[in-house]
Amino acid sequence: MEAWFITLVSFCVCFLIRAIFSLHSSPTKASGKAIITTPPGPSHISIITRLLWLRKSFTELEPTLRTFHAKYGPIITLRIGASPAIFIADGALAHRALVHNGSLFSDRPEAPATAAILSSNRRNISSASYGATWRTLRRNLASEMLHHSRVRSFSGIRKCVLNSLLTRLKSASESIHSVRVIDHLRHAMFCLLVFMCFGERLDEGKVRDIARVERQLLLRLGSFNILNFWPSVTRVLYRKKWLEMLRLRKEQEDVLLPLIRARKQKQKQAKESGLNDDHDDVVSYVDTLLDLQLPEEKRELNEGELVTLCNEFLNAGTDTTSTALQWIMANLVKYPHVQERVVEEIKQVVGEKKEREVKEEELHKLGYLKAVVLEGLRRHPPGHFVLPHAVTEDVVLKDYLVPKNGTVNFMVAEMGLDPKVWEDPLAFKPERFLNDEGFDITGTKEIKMMPFGAGRRICPGYNLALLHLEYFVANLVLNFEWKVPQGGDVDLSEKKEFTVVMKNALQTFRIGQNGPYRVRNGPFRTPKSRTKTTPRTTHSEIRTARSGTHPERPVLPSERPVLPPERPVLLSRTARSPSGTARSPSFL
Ligand code: HEM
Numbered sequence: 001m002e003a004w005f006i007t008l009v010s011f012c013v014c015f016l017i018r019a020i021f022s023l024h025s026s027p028t029k030a031s032g033k034a035i036i037t038t039p040p041g042p043s044h045i046s047i048i049t050r051l052l053w054l055r056k057s058f059t060e061l062e063p064t065l066r067t068f069h070a071k072y073g074p075i076i077t078l079r080i081g082a083s084p085a086i087f088i089a090d091g092a093l094a095h096r097a098l099v100h101n102g103s104l105f106s107d108r109p110e111a112p113a114t115a116a117i118l119s120s121n122r123r124n125i126s127s128a129s130y131g132a133t134w135r136t137l138r139r140n141l142a143s144e145m146l147h148h149s150r151v152r153s154f155s156g157i158r159k160c161v162l163n164s165l166l167t168r169l170k171s172a173s174e175s176i177h178s179v180r181v182i183d184h185l186r187h188a189m190f191c192l193l194v195f196m197c198f199g200e201r202l203d204e205g206k207v208r209d210i211a212r213v214e215r216q217l218l219l220r221l222g223s224f225n226i227l228n229f230w231p232s233v234t235r236v237l238y239r240k241k242w243l244e245m246l247r248l249r250k251e252q253e254d255v256l257l258p259l260i261r262a263r264k265q266k267q268k269q270a271k272e273s274g275l276n277d278d279h280d281d282v283v284s285y286v287d288t289l290l291d292l293q294l295p296e297e298k299r300e301l302n303e304g305e306l307v308t309l310c311n312e313f314l315n316a317g318t319d320t321t322s323t324a325l326q327w328i329m330a331n332l333v334k335y336p337h338v339q340e341r342v343v344e345e346i347k348q349v350v351g352e353k354k355e356r357e358v359k360e361e362e363l364h365k366l367g368y369l370k371a372v373v374l375e376g377l378r379r380h381p382p383g384h385f386v387l388p389h390a391v392t393e394d395v396v397l398k399d400y401l402v403p404k405n406g407t408v409n410f411m412v413a414e415m416g417l418d419p420k421v422w423e424d425p426l427a428f429k430p431e432r433f434l435n436d437e438g439f440d441i442t443g444t445k446e447i448k449m450m451p452f453g454a455g456r457r458i459c460p461g462y463n464l465a466l467l468h469l470e471y472f473v474a475n476l477v478l479n480f481e482w483k484v485p486q487g488g489d490v491d492l493s494e495k496k497e498f499t500v501v502m503k504n505a506l507q508t509f510r511i512g513q514n515g516p517y518r519v520r521n522g523p524f525r526t527p528k529s530r531t532k533t534t535p536r537t538t539h540s541e542i543r544t545a546r547s548g549t550h551p552e553r554p555v556l557p558s559e560r561p562v563l564p565p566e567r568p569v570l571l572s573r574t575a576r577s578p579s580g581t582a583r584s585p586s587f588l
Contacts, residue, residue, distance in 0.1 A: 036396055036399065036400065036401045037400065037401055038077045038084055038086070038400060038401050038402070038403060038406070039072070039073075039075040039076050039077045039086055039398075039400040039402075040072040040073065040076060040077065041068060041072055041076040041077040041078050041079070042068060042072075042078070060496055062384060062411075062413070065078075065087055065089075065411065066089075066414070068087075069087070069089045069411075069414070074088065074089050074090035074093055075087070075088050075089075075090070075093055075397070075398055075400060077406075083109075083403075083405045083406050083407065084403060084405075084406040084407075085406060085407045085409060086402055086406055086407065086408045086409065087409045087410075087411060088408065088409070088410050088411065089411040089414040089415065089418075090415070090418070091415045091418065091421060091443075091446070091447035091448055091449070091450070092446070092447070093397070093398060094410050094415065094443075094447050094450060094454065095443060095446055095447040095454070096397065096398070097397055097402075097408065097410075097455075098389075098410070098443075098447075098453070098454045098455030098456075098457075099443065099444065099447070099454060099455050101395065101397070102455040102456045103130075103392075103456070104391050104392055104393065104395050105389055105391055105395070105402075105408060105455065106130045106389065106392075106455065106456040106457050107129055107130040107389065107390040107391060107392050108122075108126075108127055108128065108129055108130070108387065108388065108389065108390055109388050109389075109390045109407045111127055112225075112228035112231075113227060113228050113231035113235075114221075114224045114225075114227050114228055114245055115127060115228075117245070117246075117249065118217075118245075118249060118308070119308055120302075120304045120305045120307075120308040123137075123294070123301070123305045123308060123309075124137065124305075124308050124309050124311075124312045125137045125138045125141060125309075125312060125460070126312060126316070126387055127387075130392060130456075131296075132295040132296050133294055133295065133296055135295075136292065136293075136294065136295050137292075137309070138460060140288055140289065140292055141285070141288075141313070141460055141461075142460045144283070144285075144288035145196065145285050145288060145313075146460055146461060146463065146464055148463070150283065151463070151464055151467065152360075153281070153282070153283075154192070154195070154196055155360050157191075157192060157195045157196075157201070158192060158360065158468075158471060159357075160201075161188050161191050161192050162188070162471070162472065162475055164188070164191075165184055165185070165187075165188040165472070165476075166475070166476075166479050166480075168184050168187075169181070169184060169476075169480065169508060170480075172184070172508040173480075173508050178507045178508060179507060179508045180505045180506070180507050181326060181329065181505065181506040181507060181508060182322060182323075182326045182501070182502070182505045182506065185322040185325045185326055185329075185472075186211075186318060186319065186322040187207075187208075187211065188322070188472070189317065189318045189321045189322045189325075189468065190207065190210075190211050190314065190318045191207055192317075192468070193313065193314050193317045193318055194207055194210065194314065195284075196284065196285055196313075197259075197284060197285045197286060197310050197313050197314060198259045198260075198262075198263060198284050198285075198286055198310075199263065199282040199283070199284030199286070199287065200259075200262075200284075202259075209255055210255045210256070210314070213248070213251045213252050213254075213255050214252070214311065214314055214315060214318075216248060216251075217248045217249070217251075217252060218315060218319070218498045219497065219498065220244070220245075220248060221498075223241065224241060224244075224245050226238055226241065227241060227242055227245070252307060252311060253303075253304070253307050256306075256307045256310050256311065257303060257307060259286070259310075260286050260303065260306050260307070260310065263284060263286040263287060263290070264286075264290055267287060267290055285309075285310065285313050286306065286310065289301055289306055289309055289310075290306075315498075316459075316461060317461055317464065317465065317468075319382070319497075319498050319499050320382045320383065320465065320499055321382075321465050321468050321469065323382040323499040323500070323501050324373075324376060324377060324380070324381075324382050324451075324465070324469055325468075325469060325472055325473065326501070326502055326505070326506055327376050327379070327380035327382075327492075327502065328372060328373060328376035328380075328469065328473055329473070329476060329482060329506060330490050330492060330502060330506050331372075331375075331376060331379070331380075331428045331490075331492075332372070332473075332477060332482055333482045333483065333484050333490050333506070334428070334484065334489070334490040334492070335428055336483070336484075338372060338428070338430060339477055339481075339482060341368055342366075342368060342369055342372055342473070342474070342477050343477055343478065345366055345367075345368045345369060346358055346366065346369070346474060346477075346478055349362070349365045349366055350362050350365070350366075356475075356478045356479045357475060357478070358471070358474040358475055358478055360467070360471055363467070363470045363471060363474065366470070366474065367434065368430060368434070369470055369473065369474055370433070370466075370470060371430035371431065371432075371433035371434050372430040372473065373466065373469045373470055373473060374430070374433045374439055374441065375428055375429065375430040375432065375433060376428075376469075377416075377441075377449070377451040377469075378416040378422070378449045378451070379416065379417075379426075379428055380492075380494075380500070381412045381413055381416060381449070381451040381500075382451070382499035382500060383412060383451070383499055383500070384411065384412055384413040384500050385409050385410060385411060385412060385413075386409075386410045386412060386450065386453040386457070387453075387457070388407040388408070388409055389407070389408040389409070389410070389457065390404075390406070390407055390408065391403075391404055391406070391408065392404070410450065410453070412449070412450055412451060412453075413500070415447065415448070415449050415450060416449040416451070421448050422448070441462065441466075442454060442458055442462070443455075443458075452465070490506070491503065491504045
């Protein structure tokens with residue numbers, strides 16, 4: 001009999017049994033009197049629908065969740081898995097849960113089978129349960145790596161990475177091949193994180209090797225979800241998938257372990273020679289982990305756990321930041337007046353200098369730039385949900401029961417677009433943050449948006465992320481004029497990968513010697529013959545255009561941007577992104 005049929009029948013039986021039990025277990029008594037139930041939600045979701053849903057990420061379910069919220073209110077329950085999944089779409093409720101009741105809402109759900117393997121049994125920050133191990137790992141990251149004096153010690157590498165990004169973009173703009181901007185942005189962020197993690201500048205090939213292995217695993221995560229339903233059975237039925245996951249984890253160990261061991265060796269030699277670590281001015285994340293003691297087990301981290309933690313560090317700071325950076329740049333292309341205002345502010349505040357560089361220590365003077373970054377995070381948060389939370393005991397929130405065995409999910413994107421909180425929420429208007437004296441992104445006082453989460457599980461890297469975003473946006477617009485052809489547009493459609501990315505990525509291109517390229521639903525092509533009215537161009541420009549749904553449209557001579565003397569125009573187009581979905585229970 002077909003494996004899928006056996007699996008389907010088995011799941012149906014399991015769900016029926018569990019559904020019967022869960023119907024009886026939801027209501028509870030508060031103070032011995034009133035019956036309190038879980039938040040409302042659709043009572044009947046067919047088993048087939050549940051099974052299909054279980055294979056999808058929350059982001060893919062977002063439109064359906066929105067419909068349910070419209071019907072049932074800002075807090076709802078879905079019974080799609082073995083335990084209830086609660087979804088909160090309202091900032092005030094999220095604040096009540098994560099900030100007022102932070103100690104109760106800061107746990108994570110049990111790790112499913114695949115996550116348990118990839119997270120070394122939850123010995124990383126994002127999936128550890130709320131307890132001593134989590135506290136130790138998180139404190140180490142926050143105080144040893146993300147403290148502002150340590151972050152400042154990496155300013156040299158940020159400058160190097162920026163310069164190399166600018167050079168790459170320049171040569172991309174001069175190449176006849178169009179190049180996806182996101183690939184360069186992601187590579188730049190990855191180089192920064194690799195350096196912070198291992199304390200060394202690795203050669204290009206090595207960095208690309210690690211990035212390839214990391215990304216492969218990240219994009220395949222979603223497809224391994226099936227292995228989490230009845231693992232002892234699916235592991236046999238989907239043996240190939242199971243082996244693929246183990247192979248990808250092994251590849252990860254193969255690329256990361258030599259770097260970890262090299263650092264260990266270095267530390268050992270330093271100790272033996274009587275030198276303390278201070279002789280080496282770079283303290284890497286691995287260094288901070290080597291001496292760490294797991295409080296509950298009273299032992300050091302083993303190699304598998306070190307790989308898991310390095311992997312978390314690399315992934316947590318790369319895709320999120322580069323995704324946000326691309327969204328911000330796309331909006332700056334779409335709204336040239338916003339881009340011009342950023343440039344004007346830089347010129348006024350930083351002054352016009354020979355070298356086109358905004359230094360890190362100058363960023364705090366750039367209020368409008370900050371507003372642009374915040375608006376980018378509000379309008380396009382890289383994660384539309386925070387990582388799933390769990391409660392440490394049954395809790396009552398807004399008169400509803402949040403059961404201990406359930407998951408609690410916060411709808412970040414919905415909060416950022418809430419019309420009760422944001423005027424004209426779909427518009428990209430950085431000005432909305434200018435009146436707010438020091439907008440509180442941590443949501444401590446109130447939650448208007450929460451791209452980094454809020455409360456005790458808030459992203460510990462948010463300051464580093466904001467620094468990276470401000471520094472790169474400022475220098476990217478100062479060094480190039482990012483332009484869209486007249487009459488063209490930027491397509492801001494979304495697509496779920498590990499984060500929510502642009503469906504049609506921003507791309508650089510040039511109007512080269514062979515005449516104008518065409519903007520079409522797919523790659524740009526050089527037309528077979530150049531029309532007489534189309535003059536040659538001798539320089540590079542950045543353009544963005546809409547692809548996907550946009551009909552084919554030639555680039556007209558009148559669309560050629562006029563180059564301002566001081567900022568070369570760089571070039572861009574939109575490309576099909578590699579496909580793949582991933583549920584993100586943690587930065588595995
Ligand atoms: C734009 C960039 C970033 C965004 C949007 C972002 C967003 C988030 C979000 C939404 C969470 C989950 C919060 C929750 O579950 O309540 C999170 C957790 C986390 N982030 Fe970030 N993040 C970014 C950059 C970084 C960076 C640069 C690092 C470190 C290098 C980092 C490290 C982590 C870690 C370790 C956690 C797990 C925290 C915990 O469970 O206690 N993130 N991040």
